[in-house]
Amino acid sequence: MKKKSTMKILIYSAKDFEIPFLEKANKDVYQIKYIPERLTSETAMLALGFNVVSIFSSDDASSKVLELLKDFGVKYITLRSAGYDNIHLKTAQKLGIKVANVPEYSPNAIAEHAVALLLALNRKLVLSNEQVTSYNFSLSDLVGFDLNNKTVGIIGTGKIGKVIAKIMLGFGCKVIAQDINADKGFAKQYDIEYVTLPNLCEQSDIIMLSVPLTSETHYMIDADLIQLMKREVFIINIARGAVVNTSEIVEALKWNRITAYGIDVYEYEQSLFFYDRSKDKPNDTLLQQLIDLPNVLITPHQAFATKEALTNIAETTFYNIDCWQQNRTPENELSMELVR
Template identity: 45%
Template sequence: MKVFVYSARSYDKPALQLAAGGHALQFTEQRLKRDTAQLAAGCEAIVIFTSDDASAPVLDILHSLGVRYILLRSAGYDHVDLKRAAALSIRVANVPEYSPNSVAEQAVAMLMAVNRKLIQGQRLMQLQDFRIDSLQGFDIHGKTVGIIGTGKIGMAFARIMLGFGAKVIAYDLQVNPEAISAGIKYESLEALLRQSDVVSLHCPLTAATRHLMSETQFSWMKPGAILVNTCRGAVINTVDLIKALDSRQLGAACLDVYEFEKGLFFEDHSGDIIHDANFVRLRSFKNVLITAHQGFLTTDAIKEIAETTINNLDCWQNGVPCKNELTVKPGIETDALERKPRIVGSI
């Protein structure tokens, strides 16, 4: 089958080519959007990433070009209008379980770098300023870590925190038996935020989780707590986050995702002026660590993403049910991380 790959990068091209089998892959570094949809002319399938735009108008163009399959190189699917895809009989599948440890380990790495002031310490070292007065952190051992979303990534993060000797509590509208077995207690969102020294977000972006962390929720947090977000940027209200940092209600933030990252992350803007005032403000805080949505970027995860992506296409081509296909039913939303149907509004 002829397949067009959008947002292709040097790190995922080789893995996709190796997994391609008999499929003919064409690549572009350009993002999928209205202006670039025509590039897929003559292809039955496209492969896209989280930075791509698969909204209804774009899907209409793709359908007119003969595209019938959309393969996501991600677990998240909030950039795809699934209802419109279903109406056009365009089938969509994602990669729900690629190395959850990769994202969980990124969250831990960011947490430790911010808590132990590693970035600031390195900058002082380069200046030959060897004072450590401003580099004090706290032990994770014995602290309370709150996890919002106890899917595969959330549980991978929880196991690491338990290994550190932290007390782990969780919030999710669906109880994960694995969490209960690990001794993790579920709390209301407010109770979790009031108790936690560290809060880590691991939920999908849905209508209910958009701006889940806003002004009220920040006011519930323990003064000085650290917030970690490696799921989706829009789970946090960016303006309210800046206010919480500015007032020092929030001790620090670790962000591998950003609410307005589309068109910013995954691109080279080294010669540009960044006009996003919120991003510039966030970047100015010494207690904020931002990475450009790289939590998935390990050799293990890239290999698994490529193999699962091609396997999804093979299933459709061979008439075999695709377990990763995303479907929409009235009142139901599929959680791409868990592959379980959830009532709209759940985490």
């Protein structure tokens, strides 16, 4: 009989759809407890007796919470996500808590979902389906446009942004991009032009957001930049909710200053996305305004939810833990350079 590791792992925000993938990746090596609760200052005490906690993008790993986890004996935190804006890395470093993430689980999953949002908005697929279920076969409100020859501006050309670019080139689009770390080799290979953010906003028929949330990208898209955009612009956000100023986006949508907005993320999604709140609707007027707007399409942070991505997330999560168990540093460990 295989001997289990003495490392005990608590997995916060465990979702029913991901547990089978985590179980398979564990290979019956570690003692695991799955809980649906988010990590917060109130639930940190549940980590008492565990060496490792695994958290997701909606969990709160702020300084206060990390100090509690340290007191409860937690030495390692592995994120089941690429983004790490929800964890205070400087505090983790100071406390001696090691942190690792899943930097690349499936850029294709996220990129393909971004394009799905665009296509659904452009070709009015939700409205079309609603009409057909009512036996309304009129095309009066279902006119879209060809993607061919349109200019697509991609803000953020990391792994996801690059896949988006390749897909949009396949539609015959002209692709321009903005990134503080421009990949000139990629741009030359695919005939993509890097431009300034204002220039991208002025030229683009479609704007795709695929940047991490940092102090520099927080509210990157605001009323001033919206004023530079074409009124016909479609904005697709599969990055983080707070990359845009949501209130100003809503106003622009109401006044037809932009044509459509597709999102898989929302500025205040914590405690909302990933949960069934149909019988306990939140008092969130901003979200309600987005839901009520006919030119907005919202999905609940589901872009990553493919079998391939969930497999990679689970396997990388346990790779990180295996390395720590063996006193090795996983290549995904978030180092001090990232917090300077």
